[in-house]
Amino acid sequence: MIDMIKSYHKTKSEYQLFITGSNVFDDVKGVVDIKTGEESYPIKAYQNGVSALIDKYRAFIIGNLKSIHRHVSRGYMHQYKNLTFSEYFIALENFKSYIIDSDETKISKISYGFSVPTKIAGKDLIKMNILMHKLNYYNHNKKNKKNTELKEFEYTNHTICVYASKKGLGLENYLRVNLTLNKSLDLKKIGVITVSDLVNKEKLKLLFDLFMLRFNDIIIVDNYENVKGKDKISLDKYLSNRYWESFNTQNGRKAKYREKTKLHALILKHNLNKEKLNIESELRKAFSVFISN
Template identity: 25%
Template sequence: MIDFVKILYKDKSEFEPYVNDPDNFPELIQVLERHSGEIRYPHKTNLETMDVVIAQKYGYIKNSLHKLYNYLVYRENANYNDFTYSNLCESIEYLGMNLPDIAFTGITQLEFGFNICVSKPAEQIIRENVLMHKYKNYNHNKQYDGKGELKRFDHSNYLVKIYDKAKQYSKEFDIHHNILRFEIRHTRRRDLNDLGVFNLNDLRNKDNLQRLFENAIMRFDKMQIIDSILEESIEPEDFQKLIRFKNPEYWQEEIKEKSGTFKMRRRNEFNALIEKYSLNSTKNELRRLLIEKFNHLINN
């Protein structure tokens, strides 16, 4: 569920001396201006896998709560496994014991996502079946480490990412094969606040997690994910339409100057063809798996 978070100390009056205390953080990286001997910002350190930073006007911590838990329990800096509600609460508890007033300090970014085991290689689904989000092409399709298939769709206040999680960690065990990850990164505090999330403590509230999930499913439903098309099983005229509708350039360039009514008719026509030829089994399976995984995680 919850993965990356960024937590901002707008008032760093307590945070900065706490981080600068060597009893709390034995190692602290600072910037030294050589000629004057002046210590400049930022000051950086780590709490296990979490980045801890003091800037000139504020302080923050960021990174994956999921990875933090795995590092504390298994000494593994990874997040391919399940991260349950009880695991989340333990991670929040740990941060609360090691940072000042962290549970009530504002969250400014948050990732909410799931690892699901799919019936065929995740990279195949992403490459062949995941087409668009809100009829727009992906903005990025490269993993930071170059492993696996990824498609990321950028919007002004959130990102949608879908990628091959098993390939990211090069897992060889059968239980980790075909792991697909779907996640939403909220990049505006206001949107999180609208969902009931102001700080880490709010993530203990299952109603807030339910709202985050409903938001994620709403974003998922706006993805264009269709099954592979076999030309011989589709009427020629419909096949040509499907090829046209599958192309993001059609929506972003060819008809961008058309009226809203025209675009809506084309979308309805695309959806009707998907229904006519039952091309939504992949999307339906992914949706079902996301719901099942959320129910499992929040109840454990």
């Protein structure tokens, strides 16, 4: 399910006139030279989950679909609830009303993810079992977010993060997996180019496949306190904080691949992938519910 869309209008001056010369946005802010009446940048606008930012060169439109849905439905929405396709469609249509031409407005960034139930507390999974992504450790563990446990793996083209609530209210056994595509390259490969493409269910399925590809790179290992002997020593080594950094040279790639193969063999040998398989199954269920409702 798409949470956030960032797009840009092909003609900045046209969109600038659209938001400053009409009543599309109630809240429009910019700086005007009192003597000349000339506008300076940035120009910012916000309304009901939709924001616009115009700088010297481009006009960006950003939509938070959950916020838009809350505005449209005028009701409370559980923070771990996934939208259905029909709710998503209505929110997307509302977002498109802030755009001049959704068939021409190109997507530059999206955030995509699902909340799923877990067998143990989501915050404990993140702290103890969600360890690496492609053998890389997290870039951020945002402990400053008081009520959220979060790990984030950041790359040039995408960021994948997992987070869960630390507090009660029935949220303990939930986990959110989120993929942000920071550039349009991966989207173009599956034919998602403009905002209008985001209502095509076939393209949304391809987007989910890409999401699952990134998810499957997360290394999630069950608690292995019952593993003994050499296998326990090897797991401790493979899952230690800095072990894999020693292979980050051109000459170390083959050795790193061999060690990675041994790690995955140990996980399978001792059946330490139950939590990951459960999350994967729940993510597939969540997408099925989303796309069929």
